[in-house]
Structure formats: structure tokens, C-alpha cells
Amino acid sequence: MKVEFYYSQRKYECMVVLLPDDQGEKKELRIRNHEGEILAIRQGQKTALRGKSRATSQEVDILKNNYYNLIKAAVNALDLAEKYKLLKDKDEEIRLLNAEIAIFREKANLTDTERGEILQLRDQLKTLADQQNIATFNYDEQETESKLIKRLGVKAWENIEISSKNDLFSAYKHKYLVESDIFTEDFSDYKPSCLYIASVVEREIVQSFFKSFYHFLCKQNPMQKDFAIAGVILKNRGKYTIGSLPYLIAKEWDTFSDEILNRDSLSNTDRDRLYYHKVNDQKISTSDRQLVNEFLEQWDHPVSGWLSGNQKAASKIDQIAKLRNLTAHPMPIYKWQFTELWLLVIGGKTKSGRNQKGLLKEIYEKSNAIH
Known part of the structure; x- marks a missing residue:
């Protein structure tokens, strides 16, 4: 996955690639600036390669010249992009599971098998919800709505459009x-x-x-x-x-x-x-x-x-x-x-x-x- 980010008012691209190693595979973080120059950092190393190609690159100490802060910014950008992708995937899974449950509920008579499927779907929803509410990202829509109503007031919340509520x-x-x-x-x-x-x-x-x-x-x-x-x-x-x-x-x-x-x-x-x-x-x-x-x-x-x-x-x-x-x-x-x-x-x-x-x-x- 390639991600764009900004550091010190400059635009960069970063990505992680897997490279063969004596012990299997190791991750390498690559950061590219607007001039096409790449900073490549192998997992576990305190030095990096800097240049437009690996053949002509120079070895640099990542603890000097703000390399560490640049690398930290790149890692954070990748983490954020991955987290956001996972969140969107979970939202879609929950939406589809809710749709399946709604279909079952619309039927007048449910067989024992269908009742069992509903319980199984509910268990899946709970698992997904638990995965979403990990310590690093605790988002709850009902709690968020309560906070918004407290800030905006009941009158405003009741009168703004649904699209505006969704945007908030x-x-x-x-x-x-x-x-x-x-x-x-x-x-x-x-x-x-x-x-x-x-x-x-x-x-x-x-x-x-x-x-x-x-x-x-x-x-x-x-x-x-x-x-x-x-x-x-x-x-x-x-x-x-x-x-x-x-x-x-x-x-x-x-x-x-x-x-x-x-x-x-x-x-x-x-x-x-x-x-x-x-x-x-x-x-x-x-x-x-x-x-x-x-x-x-x-x-x-x-x-x-x-x-x-x-x-x-x-x-x-x-x-x-x-x-x-x-x-x-x-x-x-x-x-x-x-x-x-x-x-x-x-x-x-x-x-x-x-x-x-x-x-x-x-x-x-x-x-x-x-x-």
C-alpha cells in the first residue's frame, strides 16, 4: 500500500516492501520525496540507504539529520491508512450482516435453522463490534450522538438534515x-x-x-x-x-x-x-x-x-x-x-x-x- 503524507511542509510517499533475507523475509520502509530520491530503511537496522537508485545510494544514520522524525511520520501515515481501511471493511461487514438479519425478521415464520442463523449472525456482529472498539480507537455512535446533542442542543440536532448529521x-x-x-x-x-x-x-x-x-x-x-x-x-x-x-x-x-x-x-x-x-x-x-x-x-x-x-x-x-x-x-x-x-x-x-x-x-x- 502506497501512502502520501507531509512532513516539514513537504510531500512524501511511503510504502513497505518485503525483501528476501538469509532468515526468510524482512520488511523495508521506503520513503520517496518529490525529487525522486528514496530513503530505504530495513527492519531492525539503524542505518538507511538514501539515493535515486540502490546502486548509487549512500548509507546514512537514521538518528541524525531528522531522519528519525521523517521515518516516524511515515510509519504513522501507514498506520493511519491501514487503520482507516480496516475500519471501513468492518463497517461494510456489519452493514451486510445487519441486512441479513433484517431479511430473516421480515419472514413471518422462521425455522429452527433460520433462528440458529440469526443467533450466529448476532455473534458475528458482536465479534466485529468488539474488534472495532479496541483500546486505540473507541468509537461508539450512540455515545457520539449524545455528545453532539450536548454541544449543539436538541433543537439544532432535530432540525439539521440527515446528511449533516452523517457528516458530523x-x-x-x-x-x-x-x-x-x-x-x-x-x-x-x-x-x-x-x-x-x-x-x-x-x-x-x-x-x-x-x-x-x-x-x-x-x-x-x-x-x-x-x-x-x-x-x-x-x-x-x-x-x-x-x-x-x-x-x-x-x-x-x-x-x-x-x-x-x-x-x-x-x-x-x-x-x-x-x-x-x-x-x-x-x-x-x-x-x-x-x-x-x-x-x-x-x-x-x-x-x-x-x-x-x-x-x-x-x-x-x-x-x-x-x-x-x-x-x-x-x-x-x-x-x-x-x-x-x-x-x-x-x-x-x-x-x-x-x-x-x-x-x-x-x-x-x-x-x-x-x-
Whole structure:
């Protein structure tokens, strides 16, 4: 299995191969950089071969020049990929076994043989579940749902789409996977979790807003099919980015500094410079801004009150957009970046110990208070 990973802001590929040995076979880890140079480490050896071919390679000490950390990152990437593959395989086995049990249950009369088969299938399910819940990766869907409801609130959980719930489950699952004991925070990539969480914001807030706003504009201008407001083109079945929304709802907001946001760690000094105040540089006319306000006033949706009544709404959405945009880059999403996104959307305890509400909870708590 070949796996891509990043170390010290550089992309590598790694794989394990079996080589003949006097005592049978031994594993060799091969790490390849973007220049085609390979570092080959034989199992149990303290030296490695480095070069573009074995014939011209040089022997190096793996305890020098950060080779050890590079090797550790490669091993962690391989472990993560294998763990994720096993998890997907187990999920599929459980799904198929559940389907078999469902088929048996649909039959009115079961023979003794079929009853025995059901019990056997249940035993298989228990075994698979036990294999999944090993010490290094303890994921339980019911427990996860309880944690999400606690963070988001019952109202939000009941109102978001099934697809969003599934995305949150997937974000949680990958979060647990990369934070299990056999992995280190330094080499974890939270990109999948970030994509899942961003998808929830796109679906529940961004697409919901633009779709309804488009229908509102169509009612006012029945002969027109496309509309341009603050640099955003609204059209039937249009696709919209998270970052386009702040320009329609605010004149200024606080967002992340790109320089600090792209760092692999966040020091206390960096945190003091993490945000800057941005002024809306997209020209939006007074009449268009009035249109947006009129739409929000008549839009019967929990997001409406939050967008128009929360002074930090534009800031939070733009910050989420910047974190979402990081996933398009080749670099991994580091834990501190993921934590910022997690706190913005889902909520939790900050580094200072303060409890922060996520925007989903804010939206539906405000809606509940109004009604």
C-alpha cells in the first residue's frame, strides 16, 4: 500500500516492501520525496540507504539529520491508512450482516435453522463490534450522538438534515481515529474532519440562504433569471461558497490573518496576531443591501435571525471559509486549525477553559427564544 503524507511542509510517499533475507523475509520502509530520491530503511537496522537508485545510494544514520522524525511520520501515515481501511471493511461487514438479519425478521415464520442463523449472525456482529472498539480507537455512535446533542442542543440536532448529521458523525469518527494512542498530534491530518464540518455549514447556512434569497429575488423580478449582488451571481441551482456570504450581510468583520493561519503550530505570540479587522471590499449598492435586509426580515428560518441579529455572524462565517479553503492546499490540516473550526461550528472548551458555543447552537437557541 502506497501512502502520501507531509512532513516539514513537504510531500512524501511511503510504502513497505518485503525483501528476501538469509532468515526468510524482512520488511523495508521506503520513503520517496518529490525529487525522486528514496530513503530505504530495513527492519531492525539503524542505518538507511538514501539515493535515486540502490546502486548509487549512500548509507546514512537514521538518528541524525531528522531522519528519525521523517521515518516516524511515515510509519504513522501507514498506520493511519491501514487503520482507516480496516475500519471501513468492518463497517461494510456489519452493514451486510445487519441486512441479513433484517431479511430473516421480515419472514413471518422462521425455522429452527433460520433462528440458529440469526443467533450466529448476532455473534458475528458482536465479534466485529468488539474488534472495532479496541483500546486505540473507541468509537461508539450512540455515545457520539449524545455528545453532539450536548454541544449543539436538541433543537439544532432535530432540525439539521440527515446528511449533516452523517457528516458530523464522520467528522467525529476521523477525529477519534487520528487522536488514538498510536498517532502523534504533530503528524495528524484533520483534513477529512474539516471537510465534513465545512459541508454542514455549506448545507445548513450558505446554500439555505442563497437558495431562499434567489427565490425571493425571482418573486420580485419574475422576468429575470440571474442576479448579481456584491460580486455573487445568484441563479437557479447555483453553487455558492462559504466565503461569499459575509459580503452580503456585513460592512466589516474580524477574520484570520493568512500568514498566521498557515503555520503548523500556534504560539501565544501568534494567537495575539491571529485576527485582523477586514472591511468589505466588494461594492454592494444601498438598494442591494436593502434587498438583503428585506429578505432576512421575511425569511422564516432560524438562520435569518442569527444572520441579522448576531454581530459576529459575518466574522464566524468568514473564519470558517478560510479554514475550509485550507483543505484545498497540499499541506495537512493541523490540530490547532481543526480545533478553531470545531469550536466555531460545534463548540467546546477553549484553551483558556472557557466554554464556547458553536454557531449551530447559537442559531437554534436564538430561534427557540424568539418562538
